Amino acid sequence: MTIDRLKEVVGNSTSLRGWVMGKRTGKGLVFLIVRDGSGMCQCIVDETKVSAQTFEDAKRITQESSLRINGTVVADERQVGGYELHVTGLEIIGESVDYPITPKEHGVDFLMDHRHLWLRSKRQWAILRIRNTIIMAIHEFFQGEGFIQTDAPIFTGNAVEGTSTLFETDFYGEPAYLSQSGQLYGEAMAMAFGKIYTFGPTFRAEKSKTRRHLSEFWMIEPEMAFHDLSMNMDVIERFLRHVVLHVLAKNQMELEMIGRDTAVLRQVTETFPRIPYEDAVAILKGEKEVNGQNAVKTLEADMESAKSRLEAVLADIADREAKLKTPGMKKGEIGFHQAKVQQLKEEQAELEETLRNIPLWLKSAREFRMGNDFGGSDETVITRLFNTPIMVYNWPHEVKAFYMKRDENDPRWAKGVDVLAPEGYGEIVGGGERETNFDWLVEKINEHQLPMEAFEWYLDLRRYGSVPHSGFGLGLERLVAWVCKLPHVRETIPFPRMYGRIAP
Numbered sequence: 001m002t003i004d005r006l007k008e009v010v011g012n013s014t015s016l017r018g019w020v021m022g023k024r025t026g027k028g029l030v031f032l033i034v035r036d037g038s039g040m041c042q043c044i045v046d047e048t049k050v051s052a053q054t055f056e057d058a059k060r061i062t063q064e065s066s067l068r069i070n071g072t073v074v075a076d077e078r079q080v081g082g083y084e085l086h087v088t089g090l091e092i093i094g095e096s097v098d099y100p101i102t103p104k105e106h107g108v109d110f111l112m113d114h115r116h117l118w119l120r121s122k123r124q125w126a127i128l129r130i131r132n133t134i135i136m137a138i139h140e141f142f143q144g145e146g147f148i149q150t151d152a153p154i155f156t157g158n159a160v161e162g163t164s165t166l167f168e169t170d171f172y173g174e175p176a177y178l179s180q181s182g183q184l185y186g187e188a189m190a191m192a193f194g195k196i197y198t199f200g201p202t203f204r205a206e207k208s209k210t211r212r213h214l215s216e217f218w219m220i221e222p223e224m225a226f227h228d229l230s231m232n233m234d235v236i237e238r239f240l241r242h243v244v245l246h247v248l249a250k251n252q253m254e255l256e257m258i259g260r261d262t263a264v265l266r267q268v269t270e271t272f273p274r275i276p277y278e279d280a281v282a283i284l285k286g287e288k289e290v291n292g293q294n295a296v297k298t299l300e301a302d303m304e305s306a307k308s309r310l311e312a313v314l315a316d317i318a319d320r321e322a323k324l325k326t327p328g329m330k331k332g333e334i335g336f337h338q339a340k341v342q343q344l345k346e347e348q349a350e351l352e353e354t355l356r357n358i359p360l361w362l363k364s365a366r367e368f369r370m371g372n373d374f375g376g377s378d379e380t381v382i383t384r385l386f387n388t389p390i391m392v393y394n395w396p397h398e399v400k401a402f403y404m405k406r407d408e409n410d411p412r413w414a415k416g417v418d419v420l421a422p423e424g425y426g427e428i429v430g431g432g433e434r435e436t437n438f439d440w441l442v443e444k445i446n447e448h449q450l451p452m453e454a455f456e457w458y459l460d461l462r463r464y465g466s467v468p469h470s471g472f473g474l475g476l477e478r479l480v481a482w483v484c485k486l487p488h489v490r491e492t493i494p495f496p497r498m499y500g501r502i503a504p
């Protein structure tokens with residue numbers, strides 16, 4: 001039996017196999033939290049109801065030991081998963097001695113070094129199950145809309161998104177690069193199949209440590225023949241709505257486990273604002289308001305409230321630490337104050353980070369010039385004002401890739417779209433309409449100093465039955481990070497690869 005199916009056997013005896021996540025002992029009782037990959041279940045071992053050997057085993061079993069455990073299934077809404085097991089017998093399968101990840105707080109580096117074990121923790125389990133739902137919902141959406149999944153190669157001969165982030169490798173003595181986007185191949189396949197999507201690993205040498213960048217991530221890249229920019233945005237909106245609603249329907253338990261407030265996610269049913277780049281710049285600079293909110297003034301106000309909250313937090317910590325020095329304090333009260341101090345210190349760290357960040361964000365907004373590309377902090381400033389993803393379109397052609405279609409009526413603008421996730425998250429999707437003007441495309445390839453001969457096959461797509469077409473790329477980990485409201489993308493993928501991290 002697996003824990004996710006316990007509801008089928010309530011009142012009956014059953015057998016589970018799994019690992020011990022936690023243990024509490026009471027008088028004549030041992031409470032084991034057992035996980036088996038499908039869920040978690042509290043198992044109660046009562047000294048009066050099991051053999052002396054079983055009770056001894058239950059008392060000595062350690063965190064992350066594996067076991068087989070038998071008992072009667074009882075429904076109990078208050079428990080994780082809603083059921084508990086009244087144990088009749090257990091057998092230890094594999095001992096676990098000095099498991100390194102204990103219930104106490106660990107630093108991020110320590111956890112990352114133990115990623116192979118960290119994956120077993122409740123929070124990581126919940127996040128990666130949500131990732132799984134998102135993956136399945138992505139396939140379901142595209143398959144349901146008549147797209148064909150056709151994968152692009154990983155070894156490639158040329159750059160798609162600029163040459164600076166390429167990982168070079170050796171392909172039988174020839175230099176080759178790991179794919180930084182499957183798009184150009186996607187365009188070829190769209191001319192064969194109409195509507196396609198690729199779903200593959202993507203590699204970018206991003207030599208900086210940010211909360212949004214991985215060196216290896218998964219990108220979903222649909223490409224559609226006979227679609228212009230506005231049809232592209234329609235697809236993006238339906239797509240993201242479908243995926244988020246799917247998570248809300250399937251992963252209530254997981255979202256609750258990670259403490260995700262789902263009110264914002266539920267707003268994906270609302271229309272996503274479509275904002276021309278120029279208006280987005282005005283919002284960033286506080287020259288244009290969003291629902292009566294001014295980006296710059298909001299930041300200044302947040303700065304003030306963070307300052308006063310920090311003062312209150314520091315005073316509270318000092319107060320409790322002084323109290324903890326009083327002689328004769330009861331054990332329970334000591335524990336209460338210590339836990340509270342721990343919590344307050346976490347809040348202190350967050351507030352201090354906010355106080356460090358806001359001045360940087362304000363500076364970046366102040367110095368932003370029309371025509372620039374948005375940096376991560378600019379996206380944060382803009383999207384803090386929204387509760388749904390927004391679509392920023394019509395970009396200065398200079399900041400966009402060579403393949404982006406320029407507006408025939410006003411060639412200053414490229415028909416690109418970036419989708420920025422709300423709550424300060426920023427870009428999760430980049431896409432647009434593709435250039436079909438042969439001469440302009442050739443001009444751009446030269447301007448970007450790309451080797452023309454490597455793009456001859458791509459130009460063939462414009463030589464033989466060229467049609468208007470569009471597409472986009474979704475960064476899977478960025479979407480998971482927003483849906484789960486995580487501070488960093490490193491927890492959205494089982495084994496993250498990023499600058500300074502290739503193990504485990």
Ligand code: 4AD
Pocket residue numbers: 160161180181182183204206212213214215217219221222427428429430431432471472473474475476477478
């Ligand atoms: O905006 P990007 O660079 O667009 C493209 O690659 C296009 N060729 C896609 C297309 O139109 N077919 O990347 C697309 C998305 C970004 O919006 C972001 O979500 C994600 O890929 N992404 C990253 N995610 C994690 N780590 C990185 N280093 C990322 N770089 C891009």
Ligand code: MG
Pocket residue numbers: 418427429430
């Ligand atoms: Mg982009």
